[in-house]
Amino acid sequence: MHNALEIDRLAKSYGDFRLRDVSFSVPRGYIMGLIGPNGAGKTTIIKLILNLIRRDGGEVRIFGSDNRSREVEVKRRIGFVHDAPCFFEHLTLRNVGRTIAPFYPDWDGPLFERLLRDFDLPPGKRFVKLSRGMKMKFALAVALSHKADLLILDEPTSGLDPVFRRELLGRLSAFIQDEGKAVLFSTHITADLERIADFITFIREGEIVFSTSKDEILGSWAVVKGGLELLAEDKRPLFKAVRKREFSVQALTAIAAEARRRLGPSAVIERATLEDIMFYLSRGNGHA
Amino acid sequence: MLKHILKDLRFHRRFLLTFGVFYPIYLGFFGSRLSTPTVAAIIGAFLYALVPIMVFSREDKFKAVGFSLSLPTTRREMLCSRYVLSWIMMVVLYLAGSLLMIAMPGGKLGPAKVFGLQTVLLTLAMMTLIYAALMPLFIRFGMVGLMVFLVAMQVLGVVFMLLRMAIGKSIINAIRALPRLIGSAAAALGPAGAAAVVIVLLVAVNMISFVISAHLFARKEF
Numbered sequence: 001m002h003n004a005l006e007i008d009r010l011a012k013s014y015g016d017f018r019l020r021d022v023s024f025s026v027p028r029g030y031i032m033g034l035i036g037p038n039g040a041g042k043t044t045i046i047k048l049i050l051n052l053i054r055r056d057g058g059e060v061r062i063f064g065s066d067n068r069s070r071e072v073e074v075k076r077r078i079g080f081v082h083d084a085p086c087f088f089e090h091l092t093l094r095n096v097g098r099t100i101a102p103f104y105p106d107w108d109g110p111l112f113e114r115l116l117r118d119f120d121l122p123p124g125k126r127f128v129k130l131s132r133g134m135k136m137k138f139a140l141a142v143a144l145s146h147k148a149d150l151l152i153l154d155e156p157t158s159g160l161d162p163v164f165r166r167e168l169l170g171r172l173s174a175f176i177q178d179e180g181k182a183v184l185f186s187t188h189i190t191a192d193l194e195r196i197a198d199f200i201t202f203i204r205e206g207e208i209v210f211s212t213s214k215d216e217i218l219g220s221w222a223v224v225k226g227g228l229e230l231l232a233e234d235k236r237p238l239f240k241a242v243r244k245r246e247f248s249v250q251a252l253t254a255i256a257a258e259a260r261r262r263l264g265p266s267a268v269i270e271r272a273t274l275e276d277i278m279f280y281l282s283r284g285n286g287h288a
Numbered sequence: 289m290l291k292h293i294l295k296d297l298r299f300h301r302r303f304l305l306t307f308g309v310f311y312p313i314y315l316g317f318f319g320s321r322l323s324t325p326t327v328a329a330i331i332g333a334f335l336y337a338l339v340p341i342m343v344f345s346r347e348d349k350f351k352a353v354g355f356s357l358s359l360p361t362t363r364r365e366m367l368c369s370r371y372v373l374s375w376i377m378m379v380v381l382y383l384a385g386s387l388l389m390i391a392m393p394g395g396k397l398g399p400a401k402v403f404g405l406q407t408v409l410l411t412l413a414m415m416t417l418i419y420a421a422l423m424p425l426f427i428r429f430g431m432v433g434l435m436v437f438l439v440a441m442q443v444l445g446v447v448f449m450l451l452r453m454a455i456g457k458s459i460i461n462a463i464r465a466l467p468r469l470i471g472s473a474a475a476a477l478g479p480a481g482a483a484a485v486v487i488v489l490l491v492a493v494n495m496i497s498f499v500i501s502a503h504l505f506a507r508k509e510f
Contacts, residue, residue: 014509050358053509075360082358086351088299099298102291103359 003061004028004150004182005049010058012044017206019044022058024201024211026150029179031172033193033214034186035274036203037282042186043083045203046154049184050080062150076104079143081136083155089128093121093138097145104146112145119164133160140168144175151175151183157192165189169196190274194218200274202281209281214274222256223276225249226267238262241280252280292361292369293376299352300343304377307339311381316388320395325407328389328397333414336381338434340374341422345431354510363505371423371498378415405479409486416490420497427504 005026012019019041026032034042047053049060051067060067062074087096093116101107116123119137121130130138136156143151151172157165172183173196187193193200193214201211210217224230224239230249231242238259239251252272253259260269272280297304315335319328347353356366386402389395401407425433474482 047510052354052357054507071362072360075358078358080358082355086355088295088352088355090302091299095298099295100359102294103361 002027004063005032005184006059006061007045007049008059008061010045010048010060011056012048012053013056017041017044019048019206022203022206022208024208026182026184026199028182029176030198031176031183031185031196032199032201033190033197033274034184034201034203035188035190035193035278037278038188040203041206042203043154044206046080046152046184046186049152050075050078076106076146077149079146079148079151081139081143081151081153081156083158087127087135087138087142090126092124092126093130094123096127096138097123097142100142100146106147108145108147112141115141115144133164136160137164140171144171149181151181151185153183153185153187155187156185157187157189165192172196190278194274202278204281217274217277218271220256221252221254221272221277222259223270223272223280224251224253224259224263224267225270226263230263230267235263241283243280243283252277289365289369289372292366293373295356296343296369296373300346303343303346307342308381308384311335311339312384312388315385316392319385319389319402320392320397323396325389325397325401325404326410329407329411330414332382332385333411334418336378336385337415337418337422339381340370340377340419341426341434343377344370344426345434348430357510364502367427367498367502367505371494371501374419374423375494378419382411382415405483409483412490413486416493420493423497424500424504427501427508 003025007025008023010019010022017039022041022045024032034045036042044053048055049062049067051071063077065074067074088099091099097109097112101109101112113123115121116138119134119141121134121138121141127135127138137160140153140156153172157168160168169192172185175181176183185193185197197214199212200214200217202209226249228244228247228249229235230239230251231244236242238253238255240254242249242251253269256269256271259267263269315328315332319325319332322328347356357363389397390399390402422434422437425437427433429436477485
């Protein structure tokens, strides 16, 4: 089985939110970044993977196994870092480890103790007394201690200091050196993904906009800056989104080479960052 | 299942110790002042059945259920361990409360009354009925379910009062006839036979409660 995670036509609705036919896969040995504005459905996808909510349709397969019919086997292979980790608040970190350990046949107690030391987490401290950043570190220590094959991280870097953010990214890169492992990383901080992700899935209003390799995205998407002539009918098909100012236009294109060829020196074409892409695609056409 | 039970015991250790000491002492003292064990059995059963619900409501409070469900386990296994742990808690509290009832200085109830077959079966029956009704409500509505149950009990009392006023004493007489009916059925079966029938019925009620709770828990989203 080549893919660590396969999501196929996943659907879920509640209230006025609908997740529609979401499909993407995370190959073994790679990091997939999941990006999108607030309320796009990132956390819903993660909850569906973990079976915390019921899907209306579609399939989730982890290392080839269905996440519902083979729930226990699948969850043993997942390490989950939630954006607001909720462990048993009044237990000490060491006791949380002792409580969780029996659930995982591959739990590595000495590794857990070592990770607590590496992350400067006092084993005798109660979980409730930890700062948000420390809670996140602890969740990561737990995920790594049971030798998960697939790490799922929901906004792991928000609230972390830059030093640990770098350290976390380094650990994720090291994690996938074992090519049997993979990471699904949901975040708003797209700079982190530019640093470590191999693939990017962008989701907006419950639908996948694209799911492809980061290099392909950064190679083919660009921000185009120019005069109002960019709004001409024959040029509009070049753009995915256009932001109009009083005397100028900024636009996002997914075909940078084609735009460069057709617009020539009349426009400035700059490489788009993931943040640019998220901004333009989320805000759509309008005034800047 | 054992790992779930140990997890819950560890997580709720302080809370359990507090209630594990307070409830038996309270009921031991209260029961020792009575000359008949029936009232102590009914009130005790009600309080003991509430303890597991209060314990599990703490997971809601600390939002730890979502985390528990992200562990490699099934909801059914988690729920099953809750039912088992609940019964362990209720029986331990009941035994401790009953022993204190006997041991309390000036107590009016001896071991023969406190641990009489009828009293034990009555307590188990009351605990089963209350717990079996509460657990599915709690699974579905959280602590609100507990409140709904308590309000429903009050409403039921009012309904009976109104029925009594409307229909006269016939409904009360019908209810009063119930223990006589059970008594004659028990006499026909003999003490051991009656106890066996009651235990089978209680197990069945627990099973039905579990099946309903499992269905509700499977549909719950976190």
